[in-house]
Amino acid sequence: MQKGCHMQKKVLQLLVDNTSGVLSRIAGLFSRRGYNIDSITAGVTADPRFTRITIVTSGDDEILDQIEKQVAKLIDVRDLKELRPGESVYRELAMIKVRVSMAQRQDVIAVANLFRANVIDVTPESLMIELTGDQDKIEAFIRMLDGYEILELARTGIAGLGRGIENVTYLE
Amino acid sequence: MLGADAMVKCLEEEGVKYVFGYPGVAICPFYNSILDSDIHTILIRTEQNAAHAASGLARVTGQVGVCAVTSGPGATNVITGIATAFADSIPLVCITGQVNSELLGSDVFQEADITGAVESFVKYSYLVRNADEIPRIFKEAFYIANSGRKGPVLIDVPIDIQNAVINRFKYPEEVTMRTYKPTVKGHAVQIKKVVKELSKAKRPIICAGGGVLLSDAEQELRAFAQKHRVPVVSTMMGIGVMPTRHPMYYGMVGNNGNPYANRAMNESDLLIMVGARVADRAVSQPDLITENKVLVHIDVDPAEIGKNVGPTIPLVGDAKHIIADFMEEEFVCEHEEWIQTLNGYRETMGRIRKPNPDFVDPAEFIRMLSEAMAENAVYVADVGQNQIWSCNYHIVKDGRFLTTGGMGTMGYSIPAAMGAKLADKNRQVVAVCGDGSFQMSMMELATMRQFDIPVKIIVLKNNYLGMVREYQHYTYKDNYSVVDLSGSPDLEKLSSAYDMKFMRLCTMERAQETIDEFLMGNESVLLECLIDPMDLVK
Numbered sequence: 001m002q003k004g005c006h007m008q009k010k011v012l013q014l015l016v017d018n019t020s021g022v023l024s025r026i027a028g029l030f031s032r033r034g035y036n037i038d039s040i041t042a043g044v045t046a047d048p049r050f051t052r053i054t055i056v057t058s059g060d061d062e063i064l065d066q067i068e069k070q071v072a073k074l075i076d077v078r079d080l081k082e083l084r085p086g087e088s089v090y091r092e093l094a095m096i097k098v099r100v101s102m103a104q105r106q107d108v109i110a111v112a113n114l115f116r117a118n119v120i121d122v123t124p125e126s127l128m129i130e131l132t133g134d135q136d137k138i139e140a141f142i143r144m145l146d147g148y149e150i151l152e153l154a155r156t157g158i159a160g161l162g163r164g165i166e167n168v169t170y171l172e
Numbered sequence: 173m174l175g176a177d178a179m180v181k182c183l184e185e186e187g188v189k190y191v192f193g194y195p196g197v198a199i200c201p202f203y204n205s206i207l208d209s210d211i212h213t214i215l216i217r218t219e220q221n222a223a224h225a226a227s228g229l230a231r232v233t234g235q236v237g238v239c240a241v242t243s244g245p246g247a248t249n250v251i252t253g254i255a256t257a258f259a260d261s262i263p264l265v266c267i268t269g270q271v272n273s274e275l276l277g278s279d280v281f282q283e284a285d286i287t288g289a290v291e292s293f294v295k296y297s298y299l300v301r302n303a304d305e306i307p308r309i310f311k312e313a314f315y316i317a318n319s320g321r322k323g324p325v326l327i328d329v330p331i332d333i334q335n336a337v338i339n340r341f342k343y344p345e346e347v348t349m350r351t352y353k354p355t356v357k358g359h360a361v362q363i364k365k366v367v368k369e370l371s372k373a374k375r376p377i378i379c380a381g382g383g384v385l386l387s388d389a390e391q392e393l394r395a396f397a398q399k400h401r402v403p404v405v406s407t408m409m410g411i412g413v414m415p416t417r418h419p420m421y422y423g424m425v426g427n428n429g430n431p432y433a434n435r436a437m438n439e440s441d442l443l444i445m446v447g448a449r450v451a452d453r454a455v456s457q458p459d460l461i462t463e464n465k466v467l468v469h470i471d472v473d474p475a476e477i478g479k480n481v482g483p484t485i486p487l488v489g490d491a492k493h494i495i496a497d498f499m500e501e502e503f504v505c506e507h508e509e510w511i512q513t514l515n516g517y518r519e520t521m522g523r524i525r526k527p528n529p530d531f532v533d534p535a536e537f538i539r540m541l542s543e544a545m546a547e548n549a550v551y552v553a554d555v556g557q558n559q560i561w562s563c564n565y566h567i568v569k570d571g572r573f574l575t576t577g578g579m580g581t582m583g584y585s586i587p588a589a590m591g592a593k594l595a596d597k598n599r600q601v602v603a604v605c606g607d608g609s610f611q612m613s614m615m616e617l618a619t620m621r622q623f624d625i626p627v628k629i630i631v632l633k634n635n636y637l638g639m640v641r642e643y644q645h646y647t648y649k650d651n652y653s654v655v656d657l658s659g660s661p662d663l664e665k666l667s668s669a670y671d672m673k674f675m676r677l678c679t680m681e682r683a684q685e686t687i688d689e690f691l692m693g694n695e696s697v698l699l700e701c702l703i704d705p706m707d708l709v710k
Contacts, residue, residue, distance in 0.1 A: 024291070028291050032292050072475075075296045075349070075351055076351060
């Protein structure tokens with residue numbers, strides 16, 4: 001069986017019991033079976049008993065199918081769905097610290113404004129910018145900073161939700 | 173009531189009769205509480221064997237096997253046993269003592285992160301943080317272990333939790349787990365599809381795996397095969413689903429299986445895999461079982477279906493339910509020619525061995541032994557050449573054949589046989605091992621003696637790690653590396669040290685009398701059979 005010939009990305013949304021070790025169970029499953037994690041984000045939901053996890057993974061059809069089955073098999077996992085591109089919204093937060101001189105500062109702020117990014121820290125030699133968006137937007141913004149020295153960059157990985165109310169999972 | 177009392181109470185509620193284990197400070201509150209219970213405790217001589225013994229008991233009773241060990245090294249020693257049960261899908265609940273909750277993570281004496289360490293070998297694990305959770309956790313653990321695809325569950329209980337006072341003990345009557353609901357009943361549409369394929373098929377075959385035994389569906393499968401005259405082959409874990417001499421049974425498949433069983437599977441036009449993983453030892457080339465045939469894959473674990481091979485018709489559910497559903501369908505399945513062909517293969521494609529007359533021939537010996545064994549006897553095969561000979565030559569009548577086909581853990585047979593014997597002390601239980609695997613568990617002769625567990629043991633002795641030697645024979649042209657077992661103990665003296673009857677068989681000349689004497693009575697005997705060190709399973 002040739003693996004990895006038709007690699008594609010998939011965004012999975014998990015609703016899991018907020019037990020100790022739940023993240024390591026999920027991350028451990030991916031690492032021991034050799035599945036890819038492009039990004040993983042986790043945070044408690046409105047109900048503190050549960051955590052929502054968004055995983056971006058990649059693989060061919062067979063592997064992606066196995067990933068869903070193996071993840072669904074974990075006992076802490078209450079709900080698993082794929083967040084398909086057209087039917088879902090993805091967001092990622094990036095924080096970027098750029099070295100800028102006094103002369104460059106206004107140019108960088110202008111680019112940040114174009115992307116509706118916020119300047120959240122400023123010093124005589126640097127700017128820190130906060131940007132939210134899908135991955136393409138963040139990558140486009142980083143490309144716009146080409147020519148400036150990026151001192152530090154932190155990205156959260158994407159969080160996502162399906163659109164509308166049709167696919168909401170209600171938990172008692 | 174203390175947390176430890178509650179743990180014992182939970183085991184009583186679950187109907188547990190035996191706990192296999194090894195104490196240490198961190199599990200002492202539990203072992204103190206169990207003194208007041210009717211549950212028997214078996215002091216095994218090393219923790220790994222506690223899990224194997226619990227596995228043997230679980231496999232013959234269908235109930236969850238239980239072991240209880242201490243923290244740190246006790247817990248890490250039991251991991252191989254847990255991993256074996258996981259690979260073979262055997263239901264276990266393994267209780268580990270743990271250091272004081274407040275000291276967790278500080279690397280104190282005999283602390284090990286056991287829930288972290290066994291993560292990939294358990295269905296689930298619990299670290300108990302509050303003694304009031306004990307009843308719920310135990311109820312869930314037993315339910316998870318013995319439902320769906322069965323397997324081990326670990327409960328790690330810090331010593332302060334065992335010593336904590338519980339105000340009220342109430343064992344839950346039902347499990348309420350929203351996230352865990354195994355599919356038991358097969359999908360009606362899929363069942364109809366299979367029936368349609370069965371009525372069309374010219375060369376149908378069923379390949380039965382260990383899942384059929386785990387769901388207690390042997391009788392159903394035999395009846396189904398009989399009614400529609402569908403031939404059956406099995407994987408190693410599926411040996412015993414069909415009596416060896418059942419007319420519809422064509423033996424074990426796989427790289428160590430019968431040539432005619434493999435041929436039958438490859439030439440079929442409809443292959444129904446039931447409770448089998450399609451793992452590498454049974455099916456080394458998955459494309460062979462999908463080419464030119466319809467593949468139906470029945471398994472209670474949806475993740476197994478499509479993992480190694482993409483079936484035409486996937487069918488998730490418990491084998492017992494699904495076969496019962498098949499039985500209710502009325503259809504005609506005609507393929508008499510196919511059966512004649514397979515019977516021809518069976519007659520002409522048997523193995524030909526050229527045994528060395530100076531030694532015991534393990535093949536003929538195992539055949540004669542199983543002929544002489546009781547109808548419902550339990551035969552436990554270890555790992556190595558002995559396992560392959562056992563699979564190929566043991567005749568299952570109405571008993572059980574136990575071995576670890578998934579993990580292949582040496583030393584499994586003696587502790588597993590002890591577990592099986594405890595389930596019913598009047599049932600004949602024979603463990604067959606090699607001199608390598610015997611030495612991995614020989615410390616358990618003391619346990620057998622202490623608790624009067626009269627297992628009969630056969631050691632096929634060749635002074636080699638035979639399976640590896642055979643591999644080195646083929647792969648490295650007889651460049652033997654680290655397979656010579658010189659220095660092994662004199663088994664006659666060893667038996668006498670444990671006050672156990674000893675017998676020796678050097679050639680086939682006195683095989684029948686020796687076997688008859690060996691099997692006589694309900695007492696432990698160690699029978700050493702000297703086999704040709706150069707003998708090969710292939």
